Every structure is written in C-alpha cells, then in structure tokens.
Amino acid sequence: MxxxxxxxxxxxxxxxxxxxxxxxxxxxxxEGALSAKDKSLIALACSVAVRCEHCTKRHLESARRAGASREAILEAAGVAALVRMGSGLNTAAVLLDEMQENDVD
Missing domain, CATH: 1.20.5 (Single alpha-helices involved in coiled-coils or other helix-helix interfaces)
Known part of the structure; x- marks a missing residue:
C-alpha cells in the first residue's frame, strides 16, 4: 500500500x-486538559471539516483506538459538517454584500 x-x-x-x-x-x-479520546474526536471533526478523506480515515482509527463510540464519532462528524455548511453559507453571503455594494438586483 x-x-x-x-x-x-x-x-x-x-x-x-x-x-x-x-x-x-x-x-x-x-493527554492533558482534554483526554486522548476527546482530542481524537476533535482531530476527526477537523478532518471532516477540511474535507481530507485520508485524514478522516486515519483519525477514525485513532478515535476507535482511544475508545470513542460509533455514536460519538458520528456526532463529532455531524458537528464538523454543520460548521462546514455554516462557513459555506457565510462565504455565499459575500455575494449579497457584493451585489448590494454594486446595486445589482
């Protein structure tokens, strides 16, 4: 491979x-203020948010090794997807600003 x-x-x-x-x-x-499991879920969510498929798979393995449940993994990924969608909406809203500044109907 x-x-x-x-x-x-x-x-x-x-x-x-x-x-x-x-x-x-x-x-x-x-391990620190956050557990290894929490950190692995954060890394997984970040990987989903930045759309790195390899990173997502790698961090999925780490999260499973750290003891994250299927439900926790899916929730973390769902939060990441929501953040990604929100950033897309904010970026799309730039169009409204640009059209307003240029008097485009």
Missing part, C-alpha cells in the same frame, strides 16, 4: 522535519 501524500512529503523534507512533525503531533495529542 502506498504511503499517503502528506507522509511522503514530510519524509521528502528530511529526517529532521519528519521527526519534528511526529514529536509535535505526539505532544499535542497527549
């Missing part, structure tokens, strides 16, 4: 970059 593009890119940047990326990811995703 071929490595994901992002992984190949990080490797191509050199061992130092690859190591630094993995260390940073590990530090951010470690």
């Amino acid at each position: 071929e490595k994901p593009r992002a992984d190949r890119f990080i490797e191509a940047m050199g061992e130092g970059v690859e190591q630094a990326f993995h260390e940073l990811a590990g530090e951010i995703l470690n």
Whole structure:
C-alpha cells in the first residue's frame, strides 16, 4: 500500500522535519486538559471539516483506538459538517454584500 501524500512529503523534507512533525503531533495529542479520546474526536471533526478523506480515515482509527463510540464519532462528524455548511453559507453571503455594494438586483 502506498504511503499517503502528506507522509511522503514530510519524509521528502528530511529526517529532521519528519521527526519534528511526529514529536509535535505526539505532544499535542497527549493527554492533558482534554483526554486522548476527546482530542481524537476533535482531530476527526477537523478532518471532516477540511474535507481530507485520508485524514478522516486515519483519525477514525485513532478515535476507535482511544475508545470513542460509533455514536460519538458520528456526532463529532455531524458537528464538523454543520460548521462546514455554516462557513459555506457565510462565504455565499459575500455575494449579497457584493451585489448590494454594486446595486445589482
């Protein structure tokens, strides 16, 4: 199986970059004020919101390993989809502003 593009890119940047990326990811995703499960659900939701299919699959695996239920995973993805839809509506509303500024009916 071929490595994901992002992984190949990080490797191509050199061992130092690859190591630094993995260390940073590990530090951010470690238990803290948020549990590993909560962090994995946040990562999953972000992946859905930015529409990264590979990331979504990878974070789904992490969420399952962290003990997230099917219901929690679907709720997190639903929140992400709602945020994505909201940002789409806000972007679309720019058209209203532009048409109003240019007196377009």
